Amino acid sequence: MNVVVLLGAPGAGKGTQAPLLAARLGIPVVATGDIFRAAVRDGTPLGMEARRYMDAGQLVPDEITVKLLLDRLARPDAAAGVILDGFPRTGVQAQALDKALAERGQAVSAAVLVDVPADELERRMSGRWICRASGHPYHETFSPPKSAGVCDLDGSDLYQRADDRPETIRARLDQQLGALTEVIDHYRASGVIASVDGLQGIDAVGAAIDVALSEHGVAPLAGQVS
Numbered sequence: 185m186n187v188v189v190l191l192g193a194p195g196a197g198k199g200t201q202a203p204l205l206a207a208r209l210g211i212p213v214v215a216t217g218d219i220f221r222a223a224v225r226d227g228t229p230l231g232m233e234a235r236r237y238m239d240a241g242q243l244v245p246d247e248i249t250v251k252l253l254l255d256r257l258a259r260p261d262a263a264a265g266v267i268l269d270g271f272p273r274t275g276v277q278a279q280a281l282d283k284a285l286a287e288r289g290q291a292v293s294a295a296v297l298v299d300v301p302a303d304e305l306e307r308r309m310s311g312r313w314i315c316r317a318s319g320h321p322y323h324e325t326f327s328p329p330k331s332a333g334v335c336d337l338d339g340s341d342l343y344q345r346a347d348d349r350p351e352t353i354r355a356r357l358d359q360q361l362g363a364l365t366e367v368i369d370h371y372r373a374s375g376v377i378a379s380v381d382g383l384q385g386i387d388a389v390g391a392a393i394d395v396a397l398s399e400h401g402v403a404p405l406a407g408q409v410s
C-alpha cells in the first residue's frame with residue numbers, strides 16, 4: 185500500500201491539492217481531525233480516550249493518534265493506500281508513525297512537500313479583512329473591496345481580526361515552519377521527501393506532484409483517470 189504524507193505550510197495550497205491527488209491516485213485523504221471526530225462519534229475505546237483529552241482542551245497524545253491512524257489504514261477503502269494530511273506535524277510524530285508502520289511491515293512511500301517560501305506564505309496569510317456587519321471576507325491582494333476599508337455588499341467598515349494582524353501571523357508562521365522543518369528533515373533523511381514548487385498554478389503543482397511521486401514508485405491505480 186502507498187502511504188503518502190502531504191506536507192506544506194498553511195497557505196501553501198496543500199488543502200487544495202489533497203482531494204485532487206486523492207482522486208488521481210484513487211486513495212482517500214486521511215486527516216487526523218476527521219479521524220478524531222469519527223472515533224468519538226462511533227464511541228470506540230480509542231475514541232473515548234481521545235475525547236477525554238479534547239474535552240480537557242489538551243492535545244491528543246501521539247500514541248493514541250497513531251493507533252487511530254493505523255485503525256483507519258486497516259479499513260477497506262485504504263487497501264491501496266492513503267494520503268495523510270495534518271499528521272505528522274513534528275519530528276517526534278514522524279518517528280512514532282515510522283515505528284508503528286514498520287511493526288506492520290509498512291513504511292511511508294513518499295512525503296510530498298508543497299514548497300512555498302516563507303515571505304510568500306506571509307503575503308498569502310496576511311491582508312485579510314472582514315466587514316463588521318456580516319463578516320464578508322476580503323483580501324488586500326486577492327479580493328480587495330472596490331473602495332478601501334468599505335464592504336462592497338453592505339457598506340460597513342472592514343477590520344482585521346487579531347489572528348489576521350501581521351505580527352500575529354509572523355509569530356504563528358515561525359512556529360509552524362519550525363515544526364514543519366523538523367518533519368521535512370526527518371523524511372529527507374529517510375530518502376522519501378518529494379518537494380514540488382508551490383508557487384505554480386494549481387494544475388502545474390498537481391502535475392509536479394505526480395512526477396515527484398512516480399519517482400518514489402507511487403503512481404495512479406490502473407484504471408484510474410489521471
Ligand SMILES: [Zn+2]
Nearest residue numbers: 315320335338
Ligand atoms: Zn459586508
